[in-house]
Amino acid sequence: MKLLSVNFVLGVNCRLYREMKIQSDDILKALSTVEDPDLKRDLVTLNMVKDIVITEGKVSFTVVLTTPACPLKEKIRNDCEDAVRKEVGENVEIDIRMTSSVTSLRDNAPLLPGVKNIIAIASGKGGVGKSTVTTNLAVALAQSGAKVGLIDADIYGPSIPLMFNCEREQPEVKVINGKNIIVPLEQYGVKLISIGFLTPPESAVVWRGPMASSALKQFISDADWGELDYLLIDLPPGTSDIHLTLVQTVPVTGAVIVTTPQKVALADAMKGLSMFKQPQINVPVLGVIENMAYFTPDELPDNKYYIFGKDGGRNLAEKFGVPLLGQVPLVQSIRESGDSGLPAVLKEGITAVAFQNLAENLARQVAIRNATFTSTKKVELST
Numbered sequence: 001m002k003l004l005s006v007n008f009v010l011g012v013n014c015r016l017y018r019e020m021k022i023q024s025d026d027i028l029k030a031l032s033t034v035e036d037p038d039l040k041r042d043l044v045t046l047n048m049v050k051d052i053v054i055t056e057g058k059v060s061f062t063v064v065l066t067t068p069a070c071p072l073k074e075k076i077r078n079d080c081e082d083a084v085r086k087e088v089g090e091n092v093e094i095d096i097r098m099t100s101s102v103t104s105l106r107d108n109a110p111l112l113p114g115v116k117n118i119i120a121i122a123s124g125k126g127g128v129g130k131s132t133v134t135t136n137l138a139v140a141l142a143q144s145g146a147k148v149g150l151i152d153a154d155i156y157g158p159s160i161p162l163m164f165n166c167e168r169e170q171p172e173v174k175v176i177n178g179k180n181i182i183v184p185l186e187q188y189g190v191k192l193i194s195i196g197f198l199t200p201p202e203s204a205v206v207w208r209g210p211m212a213s214s215a216l217k218q219f220i221s222d223a224d225w226g227e228l229d230y231l232l233i234d235l236p237p238g239t240s241d242i243h244l245t246l247v248q249t250v251p252v253t254g255a256v257i258v259t260t261p262q263k264v265a266l267a268d269a270m271k272g273l274s275m276f277k278q279p280q281i282n283v284p285v286l287g288v289i290e291n292m293a294y295f296t297p298d299e300l301p302d303n304k305y306y307i308f309g310k311d312g313g314r315n316l317a318e319k320f321g322v323p324l325l326g327q328v329p330l331v332q333s334i335r336e337s338g339d340s341g342l343p344a345v346l347k348e349g350i351t352a353v354a355f356q357n358l359a360e361n362l363a364r365q366v367a368i369r370n371a372t373f374t375s376t377k378k379v380e381l382s383t
Helices: 002-031 073-088 130-143 209-221 241-249 263-277 312-320 332-340 350-372
Strands: 049-055 058-065 093-100 118-122 148-152 172-176 179-183 185-187 190-194 230-234 254-259 285-290 324-327
Touching: 002 049, 002 058, 002 073, 058 073, 073 093, 118 130, 118 241, 118 263, 130 148, 130 190, 130 230, 130 332, 130 350, 148 209, 209 241, 254 263, 254 312, 254 350, 263 285, 263 312, 285 312, 285 350, 312 324, 324 350, 332 350
Parallel strands: 058 093, 118 230, 118 254, 148 190, 148 230, 254 285, 285 324
Antiparallel strands: 049 058, 172 179, 185 190
């Protein structure tokens, strides 16, 4: 009788082990039918499924997204649950944990080794709100859970200190291996460096091009950026020494072009976009942002007045075959936020939603770019 009991228990345990193994394989088989909407490949092939655990009446696993700012998180979760439910039935509890690991092609980079993606934010001309957009993008990405840094590369007209309400602060300097290293300031979850932190706010920076380029190189190589998912570079208007210095110093993941809808801005934005697409530079353009796309009064939030023209940024994106990341309305609160140093994305309203959507779309395009193209190389120019 005792021997029979032992054999029975062993038999049950072996059967449960076989069922558990089969169930694990079945879960993977089910999830191999779930496609990442952006990358157009299944989650199992993309190695996005981790830590499958099967207990009595319960299946749990982790889905590792390509960015914490993923706008399709709930769709992916629902698709996973539907696929597994079809395999295991309705009576099994399904626990799906969603986490993220931002993708990168910058393996073994000598400069900024802990930075996964370097993103240039550019415009053809001044006055289109590029720094405002960069500020709110950085904060929105940080709000999503990403590790974010921002370099104010507009050496002659730095505005990031004002927009982050830290224009009177100065970064610390520490010595590492006998070398002075700048410690970026941190505000609203974003690490910051700007020439505005190193000079009095009322003083003009009167430097020739090589000196400005040297400052940008120091912000890149002589600062302790640590681990970052995204490092945004707020470039000056136009196509200048600073732009060339950036692409010659580090491989840039991609560029974003900011414009307003009117023709005079679009003409210059087209030049900025074309610069990154030149064969000798060859930096992928992640998309176009149309700022001041329409005017919306606070008292009439559903009304849109196209005072600078309509869909200029959209038409530019379509012409060059790049995504339109979003359209940002012209509202008084954005100007007030910039002046007060409290970014609009931290407040409630249509502007916060617009910038959150921009951040999600940018994160998506970075993930698509990293899954589709090869790593960007440093630019080698003889002149």
